[in-house]
Amino acid sequence: MPYIIEAKGLRKQFGDFTAVDGVDFNINPGEIVGFLGPNGAGKTTTIKMITGLLEPDGGHALVTGLDIQKEPLKAKAQFAYVPDTPNLYGKLKEIEYLRFMGQLYHVPSDLAEERIKQLLDLFGLTDKAGNYLDGFSHGMQQKVAIIGALLHDPKVILMDEPTVGLDPRSARLVKDLLVQHRDNGNAIFFSSHILEIVQNMCDRVIIINHGVILADAPVDELREMRGDQSLEDIFLELTGGKDVDDMVKELGNAR
Amino acid sequence: MLADTLLLIRLYWTIDRRADGGTRRSSKIILILGVLLVVVLSGALGVFAASLTKDTSIIRIRAEILPGLLLTVVLFGVIFVGFSQALQALYLSDDLEKLLVAPVRSRAVMTAKLLSRMPTTISVLLLATIPALIGFGIGVGSGPLYYILGVLLILVTPLFGISLGALIAIFLVRVLPARRLNEWVGAASIVIGLLLSLLFYLPTLFGGDKQALDAKSLAAVEGFINHIGDLPLPSIWAGRALVAFGQGQMTASAIGALITYLAITVGLFLVVILLADRLYLSGWLRMQSSGAASQDIGEQPGVFGRNSLDFILGYKDWLLRIRDPRMLATLFTAVIMVGFALFMMLRPGDDGSSLFGISEALEGDGVNLLSTGVIISGLIYFAGYLAFTRLAVTSLSIERSAFYILKTAPISASQLLRAKTFGIFLPYAALATISMFVTLFIMKFSLIWMPFGLLVILIMGYGLFSFLVSLGFLYPNFEWEDPRRMSNRKSSIPSLVGSFGYSIVAIIIVMATYLVANETPSLAIPAVIMGLALLAGGTWFFVQWCTNRVEKAWPRIGAN
Structure with missing residues (x-):
């Protein structure tokens, strides 16, 4: 069975700055993979290259075996992308946006209507269906974006910080939905700074820093290899943030 | 509180200065030229206004009311600008949440936000009005006190406008959502601009006895200006006082008028700062928790x-345009301008600006070069170009930060280009067809050329809008905040060159077809078929070329 996502030597340069430097990894069906890294490590750039938002300067990104640059339409039909800031069409109503998404991903009208109703109910957004999206809070827009992403039942969902801005109930709902999506044989690939969520949800983590992959292993395996440290400690050690503790202590002494 | 206010003002001025520092040299040169133009025009206006007070003038305005009128116009402008600036600064700026949760008095935030806007407003006002005031002073021979007090009055006017504007904004935000209000302010400014520009053309709109009309109009203008000058407005009183001081008449009423104006201005600002503080804070807090009324999902x-996807892509764009009042106002402006231009061309009359006049002149000279129907086709095509160019060039930019939705969706660049082109072409085609039939009814031109003319403008319209939409793909702007700044300036020259290039080639084909058919009637039908085939074929190649360019550029579009 082919990988759902294959990143082969992905590289991206912005002027003199190398944002992503030969990144290789695979995502299997039935997997939730967390993508970790400090700010500016290259997470979003990598995700953007996989989704076709950015053209790589080197390497390839394959979605279900389809090269995103060579067969973009087939590849794009296989995934959904939810960015950290859900920039939606503010002047569309919630229901119009979701129906638009259904059409954009060629979901038959009846099926789209059924899924929209189910998901709106689930997220408690049914009574807002006729409201314009520019009146929605960040969290509500995030929920609408997630519903839009789930409509065509994608093989893989790529997300940037999926639970930011969500209330605890919605965050839990999103986690449950993602787990269910994984259990149906699909994959989830998301970046997050909330290590607790990553540790609880993910089957595997990939850690990136300075555009280079530092670790790629199941969470338990990674912890075992690192002497049963927490994911937070492993992350800080790998990304050079371990000195944070010393710095905080020093700051305390200075006060 | 003073320390907080000064700190914030310093911060905003630093930010503004740095933002201006990044301007390119060419933009700076254009800005300097623009400023010089405004100064010269303003000065000329002042000298012209002074000439209106002389006995020899075609209309006679009392000298003592003109500076007051200038102050009043400035005041109303500043209230509008002040309202818009206050709305932006007090309710819609990004740093408000940070500031209002910080241990800083909301009064300091409000004062700093309002005052930080003053330098820009004052600079613009000084540039636009001081030369006029000086020109007028020189024209009527005022003394030095007139100039000193004139500058002082202009300097305090923004304080009045911003205070009143802020007060109006503070009250309105309690009733309407700030963002929606801001959109309507944008729309209002577009419509006001349109109305002002139309005002200049109004006298020429109506035919008839021009001399009688001019005399009547001038008398009306004279009466209107003198009437405004008698209104009990503090700015008019201040203007009168200014003229009196300029003539060395330091009367008690002049001093009183000046003091009243200054006291009202400064007093209003203090009232806003002292009393509106709580209103502002409670309005802002209410804004954070306001929500729209619930509506149910339809069956x-x-x-x-x-x-189909092609249809809904275009439909979605039109919803976005119609539902944003600022875009709607821009659309409305374009429609009004085109309607006005068409009216000017089609109205009865024998002067050179009317199509009837041109048509009759051509016939009178025995020239049978073009049928009126063919001229009408050209006119409708040109009107369509004027009305839809901006929409076509911005049809990708309209996606703004939501562009990623289309970029990551399984839709090709060519399908998106086609859908967006149809989104512009279909309304154009509908309006062009209606216009053809309406002008046919009004002008009763030859029916024989009607189908040819209609097909020509439809084919040419499709070619033109495919090109313009594709240009919008090649030069998108996803960073805009104000829809009036949606188009990318880089597209303006290619847009002109490409549109005229394509149109000229197409017009040559159409003219050649018409001439051959007109000169040799036996070959009329084959000539028309050949001409249309050539036009359609050429347009098809042109559209393919545009599509290829977009497909090549697609991976890089929005990639930053």
Whole structure:
């Protein structure tokens, strides 16, 4: 069975700055993979290259075996992308946006209507269906974006910080939905700074820093290899943030 | 509180200065030239206004009311600008949440936000009005006190406008959402601009006895200005005082008028700062928790659920345009301008600006070069170009930060280009067809050329808008905040060159067809078929070329 996502030597340069430097990894069906890294490590750039938002300067990104640059339409039909800031069409109503998404991903009208109703109910957004999206809070827009992403039942969902801005109930709902999506044989690939969520949800983590992959292993395996440290400690050690503790202590002494 | 206010003002001025520092040299040169133009025009206006007070003038305005009128016009402008600036600064700026949760008095935030806007407003006002005031002073021979007090009055006017504007904004935000209000302010400014520009053309709109009309109009203008000058407005009183001081008449009423104006201005600002503080804070807090009324999901799949992807892509764009009042106002402006231009061309009359006049002149000279129907086709095509160019060039930019939705969706660049082109072409085609039939009814031109003319403008319209939409793909702007700044300036020259290039080639084909058919009637039908085939074929190649360019550029579009 082919990988759902294959990143082969992905590289991206912005002027003199190398944002992503030969990144290789695979995502299997039935997997939730967390993508970790400090700010500016290259997470979003990598995700953007996989989704076709950015053209790589080197390497390839394959979605279900389809090269995103060579067969973009087939590849794009296989995934959904939810960015950290859900920039939606503010002047569309919630229901119009979701129906638009259904059409954009060629979901038959009846099926789209059924899924929209189910998901709106689930997220408690049914009574807002006729409201314009520019009146929605960040969290509500995030929920609408997630519903839009789930409509065509994608093989893989790529997300940037999926639970930011969500209330605890919605965050839990999103986690449950993602787990269910994984259990149906699909994959989830998301970046997050909330290590607790990553540790609880993910089957595997990939850690990136300075555009280079530092670790790629199941969470338990990674912890075992690192002497049963927490994911937070492993992350800080790998990304050079371990000195944070010393710095905080020093700051305390200075006060 | 003073320390907080000064700290914030310093911060905003630093930010503004740095933002201006990044301007390119060419933009700076254009800015300097623009400023010089405004100064010269303003000065000329002042000298012209002074000439209106002389006995020899075609209309006679009392000298003592003109500076007051200038102050009043400035005041109303500043209230509008002040309202818009206050709305932006007090309710819609990004740093408000940070500031209002910080241990800083909300009064300091409000004062700093309002005052930080003053330098820009004052600079613009000084540039636009001081030369006029000086020109007028020189024209009527005022003394030095007139100039000193004139500058002082202009300097304090923004304080008045911003205070009143802020007060209006503070009250309105309690009733209407700030963002919606801001959109309507944008729309209002577009419509006001349109109305002002139309005002200049109004006298020429109506035919008839021009001399009698001019005399009547001038008398009306004279009466209107003198009437305004008698209104009990503090700015008019201040203007009168200014003229009196300029003539060395330091009367008690003049001093009183000046003091009243200054006291009202400064007093209003203090009232706003002292009393509006709580109103502002409670309005802002209410804004954070306001929500729209609930509406239920419909049972029907609606337009988005029923129609093809190509259709809903165009439909979505039109919804975005119509639902944003600022875009709607821009659209409305374009429609009014085109309607006005068409009216000017089609109105009865024998002067050179009317199509009837041109047509009759051509016939009178025995020239049978073009049928009126063919001229009408050209006119409708040109009107369509004027009305739809901006929409076509911005049809990708309209996606703004939501562009990623289309970029990551399984839709090709060519399909998106086609859908967006049809989104512009279909309304154009509908309006062009209606216009053809309406002008046929009004002007009763030859029916023989009607189908040819209609097909020509439809084919040419499709070619033109494919090109313009493709240009919008090659030069998108996803960073805009104000829809009036949606188009990318880089597209303006290619847009002109490409549109005229394509149109000229197409017009040559159409003219050649018409001439051959007109000169040799036996070959008329084959000539028309050949001409249309050539036009359609050429347009098809042109559209393919545009599509290829977009497909090549697609991976890089929006990639930053």
